[in-house]
Amino acid sequence: MDWTLARRAKRLNPSVIREILKLTERPGIVSLAGGLPAAEGFPVEALREATARVLAGQPREALQYAASEGHGPLREQVAADLAARGLRIAASQVLITTGSQQGLDLVGKVLLDPGSEVAVEQPTYLGALQAFASSEPRVVALAGDDDGPRPDAIAAARGARFAYLLPNFQNPSGRCLGAARRDAIVDAALAAGVPIVEDDPYADLWLDAPPPAPLAARAGDAAIYLGSFSKVLAPGLRVGYLVAPKSLYPKLLQAKQAADLHTPGFNQRIVHEVLASGMLPAHLDALRTRYRIHRDAMQAALERHLGVFGTACRWQRPAGGMFFWVELPEGIDAAALLPRAVDAGVAYVPGAAFYAAAPRANTLRLSFATVAPSRIDAGIEALARVLREAWAPAQLPLRRGAVASALH
C-alpha cells in the first residue's frame, strides 16, 4: 500500500536530542546531555499521599471524562500562583495542557499557517521548533546580545504571527532576561503589533534570586503564557497549562478538545492535591538547594578544566534552570566533536540543533541537573581533554604553558 504523507510530515524529523540520549545512556558515560530534572528531587511521598486522597475521595470523578478546560480547582490554583509571580489573570483564562509541550502545539495550530512568520530567539527551545514545524511556518531569528533578544529585533519582526520568548533560565542558554530588557521587549512588541508567546517552565527554579515579573504581566492581552509542573513536581504526570487572552481562549480550547479531549483528570487532581497540601514552598527550597549545589559544582569544574582555554571558551553561570551554555573556541564543531567526547566518557548536546537559522557550531548545552557533582567534574575533565586535542594546533603554542601547567 502506498501511503501518501502530508507535506508537513516531511518536516517532522527525529529529535536530535532524543537520538543522542539513546546513544549516551550506556554505563560509564557521564551524560550532561539530558534535559531531565533530577528524579531524586521528585516529591514521591507527597504524590503518594495526594494520589491516595484522590482515589479515596473522588475516584469516579477523577477517572471519568472531564472538561477540556481542565479541573476547576487546579485552574484557580494556577491563577493564584501566577498572581504571586506578578501575573494577574482570571482562572477562566487558564487551559490545562498535557505538559507545556502541548501548549506549543496548540498555539501553533491556532496561530500559524504555512508560510506565516514566527520569530524566535537564537538559540531557542528545540521542542518549540518541532511543535511549530507541523504548521510549516517561516521561522525568523531574533538578533540578540548578551542581555537577550534585542528590542529593535522585535520591532523588525512586525508582521510575525508571534514572537516566541523564554525569559527565565532559557533552555538551552540558561539566560535570564533582566527587568529593563523585559520592559523594552514588551514595549517594542506592543508598538510593532507583534504578539508574544512566553514559555516559562523554569520560573520556580531560580537559584540566586526570583526572576522579574513575566513578560505577560506587562503585555496583557498581547501575550499567551505557558507554564508547567514538570520541573517543580514531576514530568511523568504531564500537567502543564497555558494562559490566553479571552479572545483567543475559545479557539485554543477547541484545538485542545480535538487534540486529546482533556488532560488526564486523575493527574490534574493529584497535582491539585499536592499544591493544596501546602508542601510546595518547602519542596522548592529543597529543590533549589539541590540544584544550586549541582550548578556550583559545574561552574567550578568549568573553571578548573576549561580555564586553560582562556577567553576562547566562554560561558555564563546560569542563575536558575538546569543548563550551562558553552561557547567553544571558534572553529570547533561541537557536533563533530561529540563522538570523540562520548569515547572519552562524556556527552552533551551540540548547540546547532537549537538554532532556527545560522547555527553556531561551536556551542553546546550541558545539564547540571541529574549528574552527581563528583561525576560532573569527571565529565568536564573529559570534555576538556577532547577539546584540547581538537583545538587548532596552530593556536596551541600561544597558550602551551598554561595548558601544560593546568593539565599535569
Place this chain on the structure above:
Amino acid sequence: MDWTLARRAKRLNPSVIREILKLTERPGIVSLAGGLPAAEGFPVEALREATARVLAGQPREALQYAASEGHGPLREQVAADLAARGLRIAASQVLITTGSQQGLDLVGKVLLDPGSEVAVEQPTYLGALQAFASSEPRVVALAGDDDGPRPDAIAAARGARFAYLLPNFQNPSGRCLGAARRDAIVDAALAAGVPIVEDDPYADLWLDAPPPAPLAARAGDAAIYLGSFSKVLAPGLRVGYLVAPKSLYPKLLQAKQAADLHTPGFNQRIVHEVLASGMLPAHLDALRTRYRIHRDAMQAALERHLGVFGTACRWQRPAGGMFFWVELPEGIDAAALLPRAVDAGVAYVPGAAFYAAAPRANTLRLSFATVAPSRIDAGIEALARVLREAWAPAQLPLRRGAVASALH
C-alpha cells in the same frame, strides 16, 4: 493587540455535544446525550492497587520523562491482547497515545494536507471530524446500506488519503460490521489503493458475541489501527494506542513527540499493572453484564414508547458499545426538537452533528451506558411525548387509535 488566526482555526468550532452536555447536566433531566462510560463500572480497587504498586516499586521512573513510543511492557501487552483479537502485530508497531483521540490528531497531521481527501462513514464519530479538521481536508461521505459502508463506495474513494472506519459498535450508530462486509471492504480498499484508518474503542464492549477480526487483520500494512483503554478501564487516565505499519511509524512517532513528548508514564504503568494483574477478563464480564442490562432496558423502553409510531420510528438493537441510533419520522428535525425534549425532561444528541455532509436531521443518538434502567424508561417516555406532539398532525389521524391506546 490584533492576533491573526490560522486559517484552520476558523474550522475549529465548539463541540456541539459538549455544549449540549453542559445544558443537560441540570438535575431532573434524564440525559441520554452523554458519551461517557458508566463510572460505577470503573475498576477503582484494582486501579488503587496498581497505583500503589507503581509508586512503591518504580516511582522515579514513573514520574520522569519517558520514551515517546510508550512504556515497553505496555506496548508488549497491547500486542499480545491484539493477537487474541485476531490482529498479529509487533510491539514495535504500537505507539501509546494520550487517549485514542490523540491517535486521530496524529493520523491527521501525518497524512492530511489542506484539500486532500478523507473518506468517512455516514454518520461517523464527531471527534474524528474535529481532529481531522485542523488539517483542512476535503471530507467525503461513503455511501452505505444496512450492513455498513458499501465496498463500491470504498472503491469510488480512490485517491483519498485514507478511509476512516469504525467497524465495531460505531459511535454514534451502534452498528457492527459483519465478517463478510469487512472482507469486502478491505478487498475493495486494497484494490483501489485506499488505506484504512480503523478506530476500535468498543471492541471489548460486545454484549452478544465477540465481533469479527479487525479490518487491520486482513489489511495488514494498508491499515492504521486505533485502540483505547477508556471504555474498558477508565477514560480519566487518557491512555490509548495506535498500531502503524513500520513505514509510517517514525513519522507518527515524531508527530507524537512534537504534540506532547509522551503520554504520562505514570498512567501507562498503572494500566500495565492493572492488565498484568489478570483482572481484565472478569472485569469485562461484569462490565458486559452491566451494559447488557442497560441495553436491554433501553430496547424495551423504545419498544414500549416508540412502538406506536410504527415503522416511522426505526432503530437497531446494538450488539455492543454504548449507543442506540434512532430514526425519527421523516420531517422531524431532532435538533429543533431538542429544547422541547429538555423541557420535557430528556436529552439526546441530534444526529446531524455526526454527518460530514447531507445530514439526516431526523436522527438522534441515545446512550444507554450511564442512566439507571428505571430512568431510561422515564426518559424514553418523555421523548415519545414530545415526538407525538411534534409529529405532523396530518399523519396522526392515520394512527390515532394506536397512539391513544398506547399512551392512556
